[in-house]
Every structure is written in structure tokens, then in C-alpha cells.
Amino acid sequence: MDADLVLFNGKVYTLDPGRPRVTALAMRDGKIIFAGDDSTARAMLAAGPGAEAVDLKGSCALPGLTDAHLHFEWLSLGWQRVNAETPSLDEALARVAERAARTPEGGWVLGYGWNHNAWGEQLPSAADLDRVAPGHPVSLGAKSGHALWVNTRALALAGISAQTADPPGGRIVRDAAGRPTGILLEDAQQLVEAVIPTPAPDELAEAMRQAIPIVQRAGLTGVHDMDGPQAFVAEQILHERGELTLRIVKSIPLDHLDEAIGLGLRSGFGDDWLRLGHIKMFADGALGPQTALMLQGYETARGNTGIATTPIEKINAAVHRANAAGLACAIHAIGDRANRQVLDVFEEVLPLAGRLRMRNRIEHVQLLDPADQPRLGKLGVVASMQPSHATSDMLMADRHWGPRSAGAYALKTQLNHGAVLALGSDCPVEAIQPLPGIHAAVTRRRADGSPGPQGWYPEQRLSVEEAVRGFTWGAAYAAGLEDRLGTLAPGKLADVTILDQDIFAIEPMEILKVQVLGTVVGGKFVWRAAALA
Numbered sequence: 001m002d003a004d005l006v007l008f009n010g011k012v013y014t015l016d017p018g019r020p021r022v023t024a025l026a027m028r029d030g031k032i033i034f035a036g037d038d039s040t041a042r043a044m045l046a047a048g049p050g051a052e053a054v055d056l057k058g059s060c061a062l063p064g065l066t067d068a069h070l071h072f073e074w075l076s077l078g079w080q081r082v083n084a085e086t087p088s089l090d091e092a093l094a095r096v097a098e099r100a101a102r103t104p105e106g107g108w109v110l111g112y113g114w115n116h117n118a119w120g121e122q123l124p125s126a127a128d129l130d131r132v133a134p135g136h137p138v139s140l141g142a143k144s145g146h147a148l149w150v151n152t153r154a155l156a157l158a159g160i161s162a163q164t165a166d167p168p169g170g171r172i173v174r175d176a177a178g179r180p181t182g183i184l185l186e187d188a189q190q191l192v193e194a195v196i197p198t199p200a201p202d203e204l205a206e207a208m209r210q211a212i213p214i215v216q217r218a219g220l221t222g223v224h225d226m227d228g229p230q231a232f233v234a235e236q237i238l239h240e241r242g243e244l245t246l247r248i249v250k251s252i253p254l255d256h257l258d259e260a261i262g263l264g265l266r267s268g269f270g271d272d273w274l275r276l277g278h279i280k281m282f283a284d285g286a287l288g289p290q291t292a293l294m295l296q297g298y299e300t301a302r303g304n305t306g307i308a309t310t311p312i313e314k315i316n317a318a319v320h321r322a323n324a325a326g327l328a329c330a331i332h333a334i335g336d337r338a339n340r341q342v343l344d345v346f347e348e349v350l351p352l353a354g355r356l357r358m359r360n361r362i363e364h365v366q367l368l369d370p371a372d373q374p375r376l377g378k379l380g381v382v383a384s385m386q387p388s389h390a391t392s393d394m395l396m397a398d399r400h401w402g403p404r405s406a407g408a409y410a411l412k413t414q415l416n417h418g419a420v421l422a423l424g425s426d427c428p429v430e431a432i433q434p435l436p437g438i439h440a441a442v443t444r445r446r447a448d449g450s451p452g453p454q455g456w457y458p459e460q461r462l463s464v465e466e467a468v469r470g471f472t473w474g475a476a477y478a479a480g481l482e483d484r485l486g487t488l489a490p491g492k493l494a495d496v497t498i499l500d501q502d503i504f505a506i507e508p509m510e511i512l513k514v515q516v517l518g519t520v521v522g523g524k525f526v527w528r529a530a531a532l533a
């Protein structure tokens with residue numbers, strides 16, 4: 001059979017148990033037609049000279065990496081914004097001026113990341129921004145998230161003047177004469193945020209179109225998008241235009257369950273580029289603000305057991321209705337009580353879910369009571385986890401959860417109990433790159449080496465293969481796609497991630513330095529470093 005792309009001379013890890021290591025892959029019409037040795041691949045090339053042959057020069061190839069939990073709208077819009085994390089005020093102003101120059105008059109200039117402590121302590125002002133962008137409303141969020149820096153035009157659009165009272169929970173910073181200076185603290189930020197227009201579908205599609213190459217360059221061939229219907233619209237626009245070169249599994253927020261059922265939508269509807277995933281719901285808050293729902297109070301606040309953001313009765317009813325209609329569910333659960341309650345729901349729905357082969361999942365699975373640890377595996381619930389959260393949050397977890405952290409971010413425990421791990425980043429909460437995620441899963445250490453050579457709760461470290469499996473086969477399984485994606489074998493979709501070093505062989509801390517040389521989606525290079533030219 002004629003191939004149209006042949007990769008040879010590689011260290012190819014197929015994750016296919018029948019043939020785990022090969023050196024060559026041949027693809028045709030978006031699918032893998034051969035995984036094996038170089039001499040057979042060469043014979044295929046000789047027989048069908050139309051194929052492109054790429055010498056991998058000993059580099060490492062994996063099934064295309066998929067991020068099983070990220071926010072595609074949020075990250076795409078975030079990457080459009082001015083990066084205001086600069087060493088000086090002047091540098092931040094120069095970036096605003098540059099953005100204003102290519103934004104139509106009157107259009108918003110949005111940015112994020114400033115920290116006046118790095119600029120000599122004094123808070124910046126509306127007047128600073130007015131000098132560089134008088135014709136545009138400007139709104140720049142502080143890195144801390146607790147302050148907004150805006151210009152006069154933005155203050156006017158928000159109706160903020162010397163007469164405006166401070167809103168509850170917020171403060172409008174004022175000069176000696178009582179005039180707003182352009183800094184809004186805490187809940188006063190919402191006065192401006194409320195008047196910033198949400199992007200039109202075409203604008204969001206454009207932001208996503210610009211984000212896709214960055215995602216592909218990170219080595220990802222697919223993502224599970226947890227954002228809302230406006231993201232779904234924009235993704236469909238890209239798909240209609242033939243510009244969707246990243247596979248997207250799209251979740252739907254719980255608020256739209258009735259509409260999904262009413263329309264007769266089922267998980268899996270769509271095609272290999274854009275398909276319907278899960279009904280997404282939230283059982284609790286998060287560790288940072290101590291709103292994760294806990295069996296016992298926080299170490300730092302014994303009386304606080306967190307917040308059930310959706311009543312469990314509502315989640316229970318929704319899961320039963322969704323599963324009965326053919327819609328699988330993905331439920332955010334951080335605290336040990338939230339996870340227990342969600343597992344109770346999944347246990348109750350099991351006769352139905354099992355019969356309908358629903359790929360129900362828990363998002364984050366951050367803290368489990370020991371009694372609940374075996375339950376995901378037993379109930380066939382996918383553990384959708386983010387290894388970078390473990391190393392980002394470890395100090396916070398130790399502080400707020402104390403010794404209970406032994407059951408936190410417990411990836412290996414979940415594998416040991418037979419749960420399928422689907423791994424992701426939660427980008428933009430963490431960086432988009434999957435390799436630091438694999439590194440965190442394998443080492444349980446930060447880039448600086450902390451907390452030490454063994455890592456944080458070292459018994460939870462994964463092997464490289466286990467981590468890669470979570471970003472490939474596990475992510476595919478979570479979406480019911482394991483017959484099409486997740487391993488490199490004939491008949492599978494031709495998605496491949498090519499790395500400059502063999503991550504199975506190098507010192508695990510070195511995984512952070514590995515470069516993505518190529519990303520192949522549907523048998524075509526969507527990112528290709530010069531080294532593979």
C-alpha cells in the first residue's frame with residue numbers, strides 16, 4: 001500500500017503492547033498503515049515513490065500527546081493580551097503603546113501580569129496609560145489578581161468618577177482631591193470588568209486560530225476543552241474553515257444539560273476533529289481559597305470544611321439524566337468530601353452507566369480519603385488529573401491538609417487501584433507544555449529540584465511510560481476514542497509527537513530540557529523544527 005508520509009530511523013514508543021518499540025511509521029490518508037522496521041519502510045518507499053520520507057535521526061516518537069483538561073477559550077484569549085509582567089513601568093507602557101497602535105480606535109487594550117513592587121513600589125496611574133493610549137480604553141490586571149490598572153477612557157466607560165462610592169469588598173484608589181487614580185482594588189475591579197465586551201464568535205475563533213500553533217509546538221495533537229458553548233461555537237467556525245488542525249473533545253457545562261438532552265446530543269457526536277465529550281459540573285471549590293469540600297476542617301481553619309458549589313442532590317439527578325441520555329459526566333472534585341460524594345453518585349448510577357459504557361470521570365481527584373482510594377478503579381471512573389498541580393500546590397497542600405496530603409494528587413495510588421489516568425495541565429492554570437507535566441508526574445519535583453531528590457510523597461511517582469500513557473491512551477480512553485487514538489498501530493489515526501531526546505532513557509530531571517521536534521496530526525506535520533527538515 002502506498003504511503004504518503006514515512007518516518008524512519010527513530011526510537012518509536014508505540015504504547016501498543018503487541019509491538020511496543022519500532023523504528024519506522026508509515027501513514028496514508030491520515031491513518032497509520034505500518035509500524036515496524038526501517039527496511040520494510042524503505043521497501044514501501046521504493047514501491048510508492050510519492051511518499052515523503054523523514055529521517056528522525058534517532059529522535060524519540062510517541063503517540064500524539066493529548067491534554068485531557070484545559071480551558072481553550074480562556075487560554076486563547078489570555079495569550080492575546082498584553083503581557084504586562086515587565087521589569088519596568090516604561091517597558092509595560094511601551095507594550096501597551098504597541099498594542100494600541102494596532103487596535104482600532106476605541107477598542108479595548110487588555111493585559112495582565114504587572115507588579116508595581118518590581119517597578120519601585122509606587123502604584124502606576126491612569127495618566128501613565130493615557131500618555132501611550134489616549135484613544136483606547138486600557139485595563140491591565142495585576143499579577144496578584146487583586147488589582148486592576150485602567151486609564152481615563154476605561155474609567156469613563158465604567159462610569160467611575162470622584163462621586164462613585166467604593167463598592168462592597170472593593171476600593172477605588174483616589175488622589176488627594178478624591179479623583180480615581182486608575183487603580184481598582186479587589187471587588188472594585190468588577191466595575192470595569194463588567195463593561196469589557198465579550199468577544200464575538202469570529203474574534204474568539206481568531207484567538208484560537210493563533211493559539212493552535214503554540215499548542216502544537218508544545219507537542220500536543222489534541223485537547224479536551226472544559227470551557228463553555230461560546231468556545232464550542234468558535235471551534236466549529238474553525239472546523240468549517242478547515243483550520244482546526246488540533247483534535248478537540250468538547251465538554252458542555254451543566255447549565256446546558258437540558259438543551260443537550262432536548263437536542264438528542266450524545267457523548268461522541270462529531271468527528272475525529274471536534275466531538276462532544278462530557279457534561280461538566282463542579283462539586284466544590286479549590287485548595288487555594290480553601291473552598292474545597294472537606295470531610296474534616298482545614299489544618300489552618302478547623303471550622304472551615306469548604307463549599308459544595310453544586311448541591312450533591314442536583315449532581316446526582318444530573319448524572320442519572322445525562323447518563324440515561326448517553327451523555328457521560330466529568331465532575332470537578334478537589335476535597336475529600338467532594339470526591340466521596342461524587343463517587344457515591346457514580347456508584348449509584350453504575351448499573352446504568354456500566355450498561356451504556358459511559359466514560360464518567362472526576363476532574364482533579366485532588367484529595368481522597370484512604371477508604372475512597374480504590375473506588376474509581378472499582379467503579380470504572382476515569383481519574384482526570386494534572387501532575388503539575390502536585391508540584392505547584394505541594395506547599396499549600398502541606399499547610400492546609402497536613403498529613404492528609406499523603407492521599408493528595410495520588411496518581412500512582414489510582415493506577416495501583418486500576419483506575420485509568422487521563423492527564424492534563426488545566427492550562428492556563430498551569431503551562432500548556434505536556435513535558436513539564438510528565439516531568440512532575442515522574443519526579444514529583446519542581447524545576448528548581450525542590451522539595452529534594454526523592455520528590456514530594458515519592459511513592460506517588462509514575463514511571464515515564466505510565467505518565468506518557470496518561471497523556472495518550474488514557475486521554476483517548478476518557479473520550480471513548482481508544483480504538484482510534486492513543487497508540488501507534490496500523491489503523492489508528494496518525495498523530496505523533498517527536499522529541500529530541502529519549503525521555504525513557506534520560507535522567508528524569510532532564511525531561512524539562514527536552515524539545516519538541518515535530519508534531520504530526522492526521523499524517524501531516526503541523527509543527528516541524530529545522531532539525532527534521
Ligand SMILES: [Zn+2]
Pocket residue numbers: 069070071226426
Ligand atoms: Zn479546569
